[in-house]
Amino acid sequence: MASAPKSDSSPPVAQRPRARPLRDVVDYELLFDCVHCGLCLEACPTYVVTRAEMDSPRGRVYLMKALAEGALDLDADAVRHLDLCLECRGCETACPSGVRYGKLIERAREYVERNVRRPWRERIRNRLIAALFPYPARLRILLTPITAADRLGMRPLIRKLAPAAMRDWLDLIPPRAAPPPMVLAPPSAASAAAPAAVVHHGCVAKVLTNAENLNTEGALAAAGYRVARMGRTVCCGALDLHHGNFARAKQFARANIREFQRLGDAAILSAASGCAAAIAAYGDLLADDPEFAAPAREVSARVADLGTLMLARDYRFTREFRAAVTYHDSCHLAHGLGVREAPRQLLRAIPGVTLIELNEADLCCGSAGSYNLTERAMARELVRRKADNILATGADYVVLGNPGCELQIAAELRRRGAPVRVIHLADFLALAIRGANA
Numbered sequence: 023m024a025s026a027p028k029s030d031s032s033p034p035v036a037q038r039p040r041a042r043p044l045r046d047v048v049d050y051e052l053l054f055d056c057v058h059c060g061l062c063l064e065a066c067p068t069y070v071v072t073r074a075e076m077d078s079p080r081g082r083v084y085l086m087k088a089l090a091e092g093a094l095d096l097d098a099d100a101v102r103h104l105d106l107c108l109e110c111r112g113c114e115t116a117c118p119s120g121v122r123y124g125k126l127i128e129r130a131r132e133y134v135e136r137n138v139r140r141p142w143r144e145r146i147r148n149r150l151i152a153a154l155f156p157y158p159a160r161l162r163i164l165l166t167p168i169t170a171a172d173r174l175g176m177r178p179l180i181r182k183l184a185p186a187a188m189r190d191w192l193d194l195i196p197p198r199a200a201p202p203p204m205v206l207a208p209p210s211a212a213s214a215a216a217p218a219a220v221v222h223h224g225c226v227a228k229v230l231t232n233a234e235n236l237n238t239e240g241a242l243a244a245a246g247y248r249v250a251r252m253g254r255t256v257c258c259g260a261l262d263l264h265h266g267n268f269a270r271a272k273q274f275a276r277a278n279i280r281e282f283q284r285l286g287d288a289a290i291l292s293a294a295s296g297c298a299a300a301i302a303a304y305g306d307l308l309a310d311d312p313e314f315a316a317p318a319r320e321v322s323a324r325v326a327d328l329g330t331l332m333l334a335r336d337y338r339f340t341r342e343f344r345a346a347v348t349y350h351d352s353c354h355l356a357h358g359l360g361v362r363e364a365p366r367q368l369l370r371a372i373p374g375v376t377l378i379e380l381n382e383a384d385l386c387c388g389s390a391g392s393y394n395l396t397e398r399a400m401a402r403e404l405v406r407r408k409a410d411n412i413l414a415t416g417a418d419y420v421v422l423g424n425p426g427c428e429l430q431i432a433a434e435l436r437r438r439g440a441p442v443r444v445i446h447l448a449d450f451l452a453l454a455i456r457g458a459n460a
């Protein structure tokens with residue numbers, strides 16, 4: 023039996039004295055929905071890699087229950103198995119008993135962060151991620167030296183000299199030499215009677231892949247939607263939820279809800295499926311907030327996806343775009359929002375596109391928010407597997423619905439020198455709408 027890849031830092035976590043039972047933190051009753059059938063095991067990326075029961079959803083449910091009941095200490099091993107979960111929610115899709123695993127693991131993470139003192143390197147890394155990623159201005163400053171190095175053609179040298187951890191991080195940043203994506207014309211004024219939609223521009227996406235936001239708006243406008251714009255956009259809170267920081271996630275959620283309420287009943291989209299799934303869960307997140315519970319539920323119910331909205335308007339492509347395409351299911355779109363068929367249907371509707379199904383299309387690529395920065399070994403295993411499957415299709419393009427997956431898969435394909443283009447659905451629709459290769 024393979025063992026779980028080690029943490030990037032060592033020694034592992036140290037427990038603070040007298041950790042409280044998890045029962046206080048997690049919805050304990052939800053643990054009993056699991057009937058231990060094991061049908062989720064092969065859908066779990068970490069189990070597929072390690073074949074270890076404790077790295078499976080069933081094993082982690084056992085673990086959470088044992089912690090909740092005080093039968094197990096929150097020791098380094100327990101934390102390791104919880105840390106290794108990608109929160110991809112593949113297990114939710116596979117589970118016939120409706121176990122709400124995503125909710126369980128989020129609460130368990132919060133418990134871990136409250137009760138465990140991590141080694142100093144992990145603490146610094148996690149604080150840096152939390153201080154930089156939700157703030158586009160800070161992220162731009164961080165990227166300035168890399169942009170300058172790219173201009174001087176020094177990225178390969180820096181990569182060679184950098185420590186392994188830094189090399190993986192560097193690989194995720196798209197090189198400046200890459201051709202900029204085509205961007206559709208900004209939406210013009212639409213009839214007030216047209217259905218409205220608004221795109222949450224996110225934080226990391228706004229800096230690294232903003233064309234996806236603009237093309238989501240452009241495609242919606244092309245399909246006849248009235249595109250509204252948010253005044254103030256803050257992080258959706260997903261990053262904090264993954265890191266067990268519920269307090270800040272709630273602050274972000276409240277700020278976004280105020281802004282979404284200002285925009286009436288507009289459908290809410292994000293080019294980052296992880297952000298869309300986080301907004302769709304605001305109702306749960308703020309269920310106990312007397313002021314925000316009802317607005318949060320209302321906002322969550324308005325979350326939609328680009329493929330479904332385009333199909334709802336019966337959008338017809340008028341130009342040919344010849345390409346062999348495969349489609350990767352981003353976890354939070356497929357498992358979080360249950361959207362699988364709409365993007366495929368839309369791709370099949372483009373004249374000239376041949377859609378080739380991808381083996382293990384809905385198995386996580388290892389990106390998972392900031393997972394590829396904190397769990398590099400497992401993330402690399404998973405992206406290698408994903409790249410093997412992509413290359414086996416022989417496709418020219420791999421289309422997906424999340425910038426994190428795009429950066430992760432593109433980095434691996436670049437390392438291999440593979441000519442497959444990794445592209446967000448919105449950017450691909452922009453090419454198809456313009457008939458760019460005709």
Ligand code: SF4
Nearest residue numbers: 066107108110111113
């Ligand atoms: S969320 Fe993903 S990694 Fe975590 S247990 Fe479920 S399937 Fe496995």
Ligand code: SF4
Nearest residue numbers: 056057059060062117
């Ligand atoms: S989480 Fe669901 S699929 Fe997995 S063992 Fe429990 S009941 Fe079965």
